[in-house]
Amino acid sequence: EKGAFTGAHQRKEGQFQLAGGGTLFLDEVVNLPLPTQAKLLRALQVRQVQPLGGTQPIAVQVRFIAASNVPLEREVRAGRFRQDVYYRLNEFAITLPPLRERDNILHLANAFLAEASAELDRPCRKLSTAATQVLLRYTWPGNVRELRNVIRRASLLASDVVEPEHLAVLPVDPPLATDHAQEPAPAGSSLRELAQAATVDAEGRAIRTALQATRGNKSEAARLLRVDYKTLHVKMKQYGISAGAFRKS
Template identity: 70%
Template sequence: MDQPRVLVVDDDPALLQALPEALRLRMESVTVDTADSGEGALNLIAARDYDVIVTDIKMPGIDGLGLLAEIRTRRPDTPTIMITGHGEHALAIDALRGGAYDFIQKPIDRDYLVASLRRAIQVSELSRRVKEQQLALECRANELERTVEERTRELREVTGVIESPLKWLMGPSRQMQKVVQQIRQVADSPLTILVEGETGTGKELAARAIHQLSARGKKPFVAVDCGAIPDTLIESELFGYEKGAFTGADQRREGRFRLAEGGSLFLDEIVNLPLPTQVKLLRVLQERQVQPLGSKQPLQVNVRIIAASNVPSEREVRTGRFRQDLYYRLNEFLITMPPLRERDDILDLANGFLAEASMEFGRPAREISEAAAAILLRYHWPGNVRELRNVIRRAVVLASDVIEEEHFSFLAADAPPVTALRREPTPVGPSLKEIAEGAAADAERQAIRQALQATGGNRSEAARHLRTDYKTLYLKMKQYGIPAAQFRKSRTSRA
């Protein structure tokens, strides 16, 4: 704490001489200044801060109460002690109401005055500390605000983010520039769209972009994974049902078509629909009506259909697993999403995902080293863009600053072991762990195929045969690229 400074104001020369001397004797290291008028006191207050001000109430010119008012305006945190004459209780009360810290009657009790001054100095010091802390907090808050603004601006500059549904589809890739052009061309048309591409290439992103860029953009976008719903439930999910339509239907439920009213319905993995459901879907597309299970009255629907498949739909038509008439009805406009391994913007995507993950996780990862970038360019990306995004997010968690080669070491470990054995033999051969993993994967593939063959492609029955749950079977089928449709018996393509 700095040496405390006190200002004594009184028009009595004798008091101005005696009182400071008494204070210096009783209070160590105190500095006492004096003023013989309110005007003189204001000049001193304007030039410096005081820890405490002691002033007489009755003075010519600006009296004590007037001086108190000025002090409260100019130095509101400075405690002020008023000196009153004997019996001037009303003035003392006025002074306290005006903001005085304390008052002392004449003749002055110097011990009381010293005690009051010590308390006032402590109050002044605490007030000063609080103000300093408030200023420090305000400065820190301003710094943080500037940092947030700077980081946000940097992120926008690095990623080139604009509020557009195409932001993760746009880039320097020639293939994706064609896709974006097709999306813009078809978005506001009434055409039904079929999007084809491997798993993870961004088919749903394309579908959402089409929806958002269309006149239906403010209406619902409803996505249905046709491969994730058991065959026995798919029709009730799509078309809805009435109360009592079947066992367990204890209340009416809207289907996905009705939930998407006025908007877009995205049918992902469309080739996994059972053939009977394909017939009903074709009728819905032609008549623009759905008939919920258990209902005798069809309902009009106003929905745009965007379908997607991770295998060539035309091939499924040739094998008889997908109806030809439905294929032609869906394929009014075809968009093909290129696999990541054939694109020339892998590093651009990686840097975009890096900026996104760094901001989300609050991690300082700023760039990908050349050695790490080389790994990204060599990898075959079976999971495509989705896998790349997950890989970058994982690396951001592992890295402390720059993403290096070792942060992608798991890519080789996570590569399909069978592919590694067949395509990338090494002089020392595979490890026992890789051989075991490869054998287990082959055994799982064979068992799943046999179960699907035995059940005619019915995944619910196949899951019971394999003594597993439906979701596990579905995920394994996606992992090994086994479509259920190829195990269904071929039927005529006409209804």
């Protein structure tokens, strides 16, 4: 309501009201604090909400769908989730198996790669056989969200085909070979020196690609690269990269 807190200059409808007559999706409902769960219970039981700063309850007609990445039954037993809220939400439950137990990992990976390539204007649209083996071997504790982030990052690193080395967030078995012949190593270079040089080269290319995709917006580039703003700033200084050069492109 208007005047409910500093800066509340006009009345705004909340999510329950905006979803009136439709569906409200509560993602990771398990993370709701207990006091907020009590407010949710009122909405579930009597279909009413009390706007912040308001004096009268408002009726809402909303269908609720909730998702959780941990079993709510366990959270109820641990006292972290209200039992009454759990029973209200648990009218019809659908249990999704973890990504590692599903057979559509590669289908999702290819879809995410196409999405990232289009959004970030990247030519990379293919996973190598070796890269698909890495994706299938990984256990995916972060499930579909982790897969999407990994593929988006790989699309920034790869210039054509995604290889295992572009899946840097994943543990890659050393014996795993790529589809193409490796370039000969410079004489006198140690394995560690070669690895460091490859990392620096890939890191610099990824930063430049992210800045190009975001037209020099460092905050958005940091989000794409999954690093904080300060880290990106330090890396750009290290590699002599200027965001201004990408704002003109």
